[in-house]
Amino acid sequence: MRFPFVALACALAALVNQASAQSAATPAPLTLAEAMRLAESVHPAVRSREAQRIAAEASRREAALPLFNNPELSLEQTRRRAAAPDARANEWTVGIAQPIETGGQQARRRDAAAAALDALRAEIDDARRQARTEAARRFHAVLSAQRRVQLEQRSVELFEGTAQAVERRRSAGEDTRLDANVARVEAERARNALASAREGLLDARSELGTALQLPPSAVPELAGELAPPAGERLPYDLEQLLASAQARPLQRALAAREEAARARVAVERAGRYPDVTVGLQVGREGPGVARERVGTLTLSVPLPLFKRNDAAIGQALAEATQAEIERSVVARDVQVQVRRLWGRLDSQRERVQRLQRTVVSTSADNRLLAAKSRQAGQIGLLDQLLINRQALDAERELNDALAEYHATRIELEQAAGWSQEGSIK
Numbered sequence: 001m002r003f004p005f006v007a008l009a010c011a012l013a014a015l016v017n018q019a020s021a022q023s024a025a026t027p028a029p030l031t032l033a034e035a036m037r038l039a040e041s042v043h044p045a046v047r048s049r050e051a052q053r054i055a056a057e058a059s060r061r062e063a064a065l066p067l068f069n070n071p072e073l074s075l076e077q078t079r080r081r082a083a084a085p086d087a088r089a090n091e092w093t094v095g096i097a098q099p100i101e102t103g104g105q106q107a108r109r110r111d112a113a114a115a116a117l118d119a120l121r122a123e124i125d126d127a128r129r130q131a132r133t134e135a136a137r138r139f140h141a142v143l144s145a146q147r148r149v150q151l152e153q154r155s156v157e158l159f160e161g162t163a164q165a166v167e168r169r170r171s172a173g174e175d176t177r178l179d180a181n182v183a184r185v186e187a188e189r190a191r192n193a194l195a196s197a198r199e200g201l202l203d204a205r206s207e208l209g210t211a212l213q214l215p216p217s218a219v220p221e222l223a224g225e226l227a228p229p230a231g232e233r234l235p236y237d238l239e240q241l242l243a244s245a246q247a248r249p250l251q252r253a254l255a256a257r258e259e260a261a262r263a264r265v266a267v268e269r270a271g272r273y274p275d276v277t278v279g280l281q282v283g284r285e286g287p288g289v290a291r292e293r294v295g296t297l298t299l300s301v302p303l304p305l306f307k308r309n310d311a312a313i314g315q316a317l318a319e320a321t322q323a324e325i326e327r328s329v330v331a332r333d334v335q336v337q338v339r340r341l342w343g344r345l346d347s348q349r350e351r352v353q354r355l356q357r358t359v360v361s362t363s364a365d366n367r368l369l370a371a372k373s374r375q376a377g378q379i380g381l382l383d384q385l386l387i388n389r390q391a392l393d394a395e396r397e398l399n400d401a402l403a404e405y406h407a408t409r410i411e412l413e414q415a416a417g418w419s420q421e422g423s424i425k
Contacts, residue, residue, distance in 0.1 A: 029223035032139050035212060039135035042213040045127040049120065056117045063113035068106055069099040069275070076283070089291070093283030097298070100278060103270030112263035119256030125249035131211070133414040137407055138208040143226050144403035145201040151399065152194035155392050159187040162388070166381060179381040186385055226402040228356060229349045238342050241416035245334045248417025254327040261320035268312040274302045334415060341412040348405040355398045363391035 040046060078091040163183040169175040206216045236244075245251070279298035286292045370387040373379045412418075 027220040030220045031223045032136060035135045035139050035208070035222075036132040039131045039211045040128045043127065043131035043134075043211075046124065046131055049124040049127050053117075053120055053124065056113075056120045060110075060113040060117050063106070063110045066106075067098070068101060068109065071096055071098040074281075089286060091283065091285045093281055093285075093294075095279055095281035095296075095298075097277050097279035099275045101270070101273075101275050103273035105267050105270045108263050108266040108270060112260045112267060115256045115260035115263060119253045119260060122249045122253035122256060126253060129249060129414060129417070133410055135208070135211045136410050138204065138211050139222065139224075140226065140403065140406040140410070142201070142204045142208050142222055143224060144399060145197070145204040146222070147226060147399050148396070149194070149197045149201050151392065151395050152190065152197040155190040156187070156194050158388060158392075159183070159190040159385075162381075162385070163187040175381065182382060182385065186389070226399070226406060228402060229352055229405060236416075236418060238339070241338050241342065241412070241418060242335060244418050245338050245416045246331070248334075251327070251331065251334075251417075254323070254330055258320065258323040258327050261316065261323045265313065265316040265320050268309055268316045271309045271312065272304060274304050276301050337415045338412065341408060341415060345405070345408045345412055348401060348408055352398065352401045352405055355394065355401055359394045360391075360398050363387075363394040367391040 074093075074095040074097070076093040076095075078093075080089045080091060163180070163186070166175050166180050166183040170177065170180045202216070205219050209216045209219045212219065277298075277300045279296075279300070281294075281296040281298065283294050283296075284291055285294050366387050370379060370384045373384075
């Protein structure tokens with residue numbers, strides 16, 4: 001009596017193992033937050049900036065040293081010969097010399113290195129934000145393309161069903177050949193639209209794969225849908241976005257670059273002061289019977305008569321002026337861009353809400369009424385096809401409007417430096 005129970009237990013265990021293996025083989029759907037984190041970790045611009053940070057940190061460590069120039073060690077040996085036997089001598093001298101900057105270059109060099117490192121860190125943050133923005137934009141593009149495929153699939157089912165029904169009615173003598181041809185053309189147009197939508201989905205998945213550094217076949221299915229804008233206000237207003245734009249990573253990077261350029265100008269100007277070289281020499285001189293220990297302290301200063309470091313100062317001033325111009329231009333342009341995108345987002349939100357309230361809902365009602373009227377013989381086939389196409393066009397317009405709304409919202413948050421959904425703090 002135990003054998004059937006043992007066999008049943010083995011069969012159940014095999015089914016459980018097979019189901020777990022299938023679930024393990026199927027990748028989990030990709031969420032927006034996961035896509036943004038993955039894009040941030042593999043984006044070439046982020047990795048390039050991370051590699052540059054090694055050099056910037058090394059420059060800061062070098063600038064933090066007590067002195068900029070290394071000391072110089074010298075060794076001199078002299079062999080003297082004379083006619084007298086006791087006049088021969090081996091003389092030697094050991095010396096060390098250290099150049100010392102007198103214009104305070106080292107402190108200014110530390111300021112420049114620290115500002116350059118701060119700028120690079122801000123640029124890394126900006127590159128991460130751009131990677132997340134690109135992933136979010138392409139993620140929503142795939143969601144829009146998936147919804148478009150679903151709409152076109154419904155269109156194919158609707159018009160193919162209509163064409164088959166008209167063909168049956170034509171066989172029964174209730175519809176004309178013209179009606180059948182019109183229905184057949186509409187069905188074929190729906191198939192072509194579906195094929196085009198699938199091609200658009202392939203392109204959108206390829207672009208998302210590029211942002212995630214994955215081949216299109218390795219991009220998993222996406223979790224989520226194009227959410228319509230909420231009825232309440234957005235979690236930010238225009239004034240908050242304008243304030244946030246001034247503190248975004250790009251603005252901080254440009255300000256730090258300008259600070260570093262100003263510090264380099266100070267370094268070059270301080271280079272006009274001559275460096276003092278202090279040296280100490282110790283040696284032995286003279287023949288063996290009169291050998292002397294000699295100690296010498298040296299101090300040398302170059303005379304700045306001809307070279308005044310004008311070329312280096314001019315180059316540093318030009319770089320500082322360019323950094324100031326770039327920062328001011330970006331600060332002005334970002335204000336204009338945020339205001340422009342805010343106005344576009346507000347217009348697109350109203351457009352989406354109008355499509356939802358009036359066009360889509362009314363078109364859906366018209367489609368149901370047209371089907372009933374067609375069955376009752378109150379309208380013809382052309383009227384019904386027109387109403388069905390109008391309803392599908394309304395849903396296509398809503399899908400396109402939602403895609404444009406989310407693309408503008410993502411661009412606005414990127415321009416204003418606002419915290420994005422799924423971002424890594």
